[in-house]
Amino acid sequence: MSDSNLEEIFIKRSQQKKKTSPLNYKERLFVLSEHKICYFDYDPEKKKKKALKGSVDLEKIKCVETVIPDENAPAERQFPFQIIYDEGPLYVFAKSDDIRKKWIHRIRQVVRFNKDLMQKYHPCFWEDGVWKCCQQVVKQAMGCRVMETRNGGFKQTLRKSRKPLPPTPEEEKPCRPLPPQPPPQQGPCPGSTVIAEYPYTPVQPQDLELRKDEEYTILEMSDPNWWRARDKYGTEGYIPSNYVTEAMNGLERFDWYCKNMNRSQAEHLLKTENKDGGFLVRDSSKAGKYTVSVFSKVGGETVGICKHYNICTTPQGQFYLAQSHNFNSIPDLINYHQHNSAGLVSRLKHIMSNRADSAPSPFGLGYGVWEIDPTHLTFIKELGCGQFGVVKYGKWQGQHDVAIKMIKEGSMSEDDFIEEAKVMMKLRHQKLVQLYGVCTKQKPIYIVTEFLSNGCLLTYLRESLKNPTPIHLLEMCKDVSEGMAYLESEQFIHRDLAARNCLVAANGTIKVTDFGLSRYVLDDEYTSSAGTKFPVRWSPPEVLLYSKFSSKSDIWAYGVLMWEIYTMGKMPYDRLNNSEIVDKVSTGLRLYRPQLANERVYSIMSICWRDKAEDRPTFLELVSNVQDLLYEMQ
Structure with a gap:
C-alpha cells in the first residue's frame, strides 16, 4: 500500500x-x-x-x-x-x-x-x-x-493533477487563499496619483473639476468621501473619492470593465446594443472573481444570445477562459480573445460600456455641504406622498437631480431628526439612497436625497417588471442585503425595511432608503403595534409583543422583503388583519413559498424567520448565502 x-x-x-x-x-x-x-x-x-x-x-x-x-x-x-x-x-x-x-x-x-x-x-x-x-x-x-481554518484545512486553488501530494507537517498552518485579482491594495495615499474614471463638474467653489482619464495628485484625505487634489495645471480643490482610481492599478482604466454591474444589467446592455461579439467584463457574484459577458448572433440570427464566462486561474496565478490559453493578466487575456474566439461563442469584437452614463452618485452635493439653501432647489414634479409628506423630483442649482421630502408639520420629531441627520449623512454605500442634506431654516423642513428614476421597488414589481429571470430576482435581493450589511456594520437599525422603502435606479440597481426614519414618527397609530399603520406584516414576534428592535428584526423584515420580490409585490398575509397576524406569527405562522422561489431561495427566507432572534443569521451571512447561490445559478 x-x-x-x-x-x-x-x-x-x-x-x-x-x-x-x-x-x-x-x-x-x-x-x-x-x-x-x-x-x-x-x-x-x-x-x-x-x-x-x-x-x-x-x-x-x-x-x-x-x-x-x-x-x-x-x-x-x-x-x-x-x-x-x-x-x-x-x-x-x-x-x-x-x-x-x-x-x-x-x-x-x-x-x-x-x-x-x-x-x-x-x-x-x-x-x-x-x-x-x-x-x-x-x-x-x-x-x-x-468552516474553520485548521491543520489540513482546505485551500481553494485549482489543480489539474491527482498525483499524491507530499504529507503536510503537523505544525504547518495553511494560509487563507487570497483573491487572485485584484491584488491586495492599501489604496491611494496623500501624494499618490489617481485617474478620473468619470467626469465631475464642481458644484461648490472649493470643488475641483474632474476630466475623465486625466491624472490628479491627492493632497489630503481627512474626509474619506471628499479628497483634496491637484490637477496637472496646478489647480486644487475637493473631488468625490468614488470618481477616481489609483493610476495604473486594477481594471478600472479599461473601458471594457463595468464595475458593479450584475448579470441582468449586462444582458440588458448587450441586447440593447445588439452587436455580434459585443462584450464587457464585470464583477462576478463571487467576491474577487470576474466574468466576461458576450453577445452573439449565432448563424447570423437577428435575435442574439448572451453567454457568460467566468475568468479562472491556474495554480500559478495565470488567467484563462479556455484552459489551453493562459495569461499573466486579465488585460492580456482580453486582448487575446479580441482576436481569437478560442472556445468562446464569438471573439470579443465590440467593447460595450455604460461608464459614460453610470457615474456613481457623489457622496453629497459638494465638500462640507450640510444645510442646503432652499432657493437652490427647483421643484419639477410630485413623485408621491409618504409617511412624512409629499415627495417631489427636482433639481439642485438647476442641474443635479434630487428627490425632496417635504415634511408636513406634526408628522416628525424634527429637532431629534436634524441632530441624527448629521450622522445619517455619513452613512455612504452604493446600495443605500444617499442623503445629500436638509433645509431646516424654514417650515416645512426638506430632506434632500439622491433621485432614482425607476421609483419605489414595490410599484416597480407590480407595474414595471415583466417576466424577470430567477437570477434577476435574486440580484435584487443581493442589492438589498449588501446595503443592509453595511448598515449592520455601522450598528444602524433600519426599523422599517420593506419593498416600499427601497428605490430602483435607472440601471435596475436596488437601493435601501428611509433607514432609521421611523424613530421620528409622531403618529400613535404608526408607533404602536396595535395601530393600522405599524409595519406588522414585516415585524418579528419580539417586535410585535415587546417592541424590541435590533438588527435581527431587520433580518426578519428582509425575509419578508424577499417574499415581496418573489411574489412580484403581493401583500404579506393578505387575508389576515393586523391583530390576527400578531396572534398567528407569534405562534408559528410563516409566509408560504412563492411560486417563483425555488427551495434554495425559500430556505434563505426561512432562516430569517426563526423564532429566536439570536438564531437568525447576520446580513453579512445572508450576503454570502445569496452570492453563493447566484454563483451556482450562473
Whole structure:
C-alpha cells in the first residue's frame, strides 16, 4: 500500500433510506487510494474485503468535517464524520476520535486543491427530511456553520493533477487563499496619483473639476468621501473619492470593465446594443472573481444570445477562459480573445460600456455641504406622498437631480431628526439612497436625497417588471442585503425595511432608503403595534409583543422583503388583519413559498424567520448565502 493510502473498518450510514434504523448502519472496509475513497463489504472472520459497495471520486469532494453525534447514539456511533460530494453527505462512524482525526486530516490534504470547496457546512445530521442543526428542509441548503481554518484545512486553488501530494507537517498552518485579482491594495495615499474614471463638474467653489482619464495628485484625505487634489495645471480643490482610481492599478482604466454591474444589467446592455461579439467584463457574484459577458448572433440570427464566462486561474496565478490559453493578466487575456474566439461563442469584437452614463452618485452635493439653501432647489414634479409628506423630483442649482421630502408639520420629531441627520449623512454605500442634506431654516423642513428614476421597488414589481429571470430576482435581493450589511456594520437599525422603502435606479440597481426614519414618527397609530399603520406584516414576534428592535428584526423584515420580490409585490398575509397576524406569527405562522422561489431561495427566507432572534443569521451571512447561490445559478 502506498503512503497516501489508508484502510479502516467504519460503520457507514445508508444514504438512501429516509428513516433511520439499525439496518441503515453497516460495517464497511474503507480504502483511501490515489483517486477514490472506496468502500467494500467485509468478512470479519476471514478479515478480507468482498464486493465493492460504492466509491467517491476525490476530485468531487467539497468538504470533510466532523458531525455532532445524536444524544442517544450507541458507543460505536460516537465519532461520526461526513464526506460531502456531489451526491450529498456520506456519513461514516470511526471507532475512536484519533482514527477520525487521522482520516479527516489525510483526506483534507489530498483534496485541498479541489474546485468549489465549501465555506460552510452542517454540523449535525440530515435526518428524516430536515437538517437537525438549522431545521432547513432542503438537502442542498447552504451550511449553517462557517468552516474553520485548521491543520489540513482546505485551500481553494485549482489543480489539474491527482498525483499524491507530499504529507503536510503537523505544525504547518495553511494560509487563507487570497483573491487572485485584484491584488491586495492599501489604496491611494496623500501624494499618490489617481485617474478620473468619470467626469465631475464642481458644484461648490472649493470643488475641483474632474476630466475623465486625466491624472490628479491627492493632497489630503481627512474626509474619506471628499479628497483634496491637484490637477496637472496646478489647480486644487475637493473631488468625490468614488470618481477616481489609483493610476495604473486594477481594471478600472479599461473601458471594457463595468464595475458593479450584475448579470441582468449586462444582458440588458448587450441586447440593447445588439452587436455580434459585443462584450464587457464585470464583477462576478463571487467576491474577487470576474466574468466576461458576450453577445452573439449565432448563424447570423437577428435575435442574439448572451453567454457568460467566468475568468479562472491556474495554480500559478495565470488567467484563462479556455484552459489551453493562459495569461499573466486579465488585460492580456482580453486582448487575446479580441482576436481569437478560442472556445468562446464569438471573439470579443465590440467593447460595450455604460461608464459614460453610470457615474456613481457623489457622496453629497459638494465638500462640507450640510444645510442646503432652499432657493437652490427647483421643484419639477410630485413623485408621491409618504409617511412624512409629499415627495417631489427636482433639481439642485438647476442641474443635479434630487428627490425632496417635504415634511408636513406634526408628522416628525424634527429637532431629534436634524441632530441624527448629521450622522445619517455619513452613512455612504452604493446600495443605500444617499442623503445629500436638509433645509431646516424654514417650515416645512426638506430632506434632500439622491433621485432614482425607476421609483419605489414595490410599484416597480407590480407595474414595471415583466417576466424577470430567477437570477434577476435574486440580484435584487443581493442589492438589498449588501446595503443592509453595511448598515449592520455601522450598528444602524433600519426599523422599517420593506419593498416600499427601497428605490430602483435607472440601471435596475436596488437601493435601501428611509433607514432609521421611523424613530421620528409622531403618529400613535404608526408607533404602536396595535395601530393600522405599524409595519406588522414585516415585524418579528419580539417586535410585535415587546417592541424590541435590533438588527435581527431587520433580518426578519428582509425575509419578508424577499417574499415581496418573489411574489412580484403581493401583500404579506393578505387575508389576515393586523391583530390576527400578531396572534398567528407569534405562534408559528410563516409566509408560504412563492411560486417563483425555488427551495434554495425559500430556505434563505426561512432562516430569517426563526423564532429566536439570536438564531437568525447576520446580513453579512445572508450576503454570502445569496452570492453563493447566484454563483451556482450562473
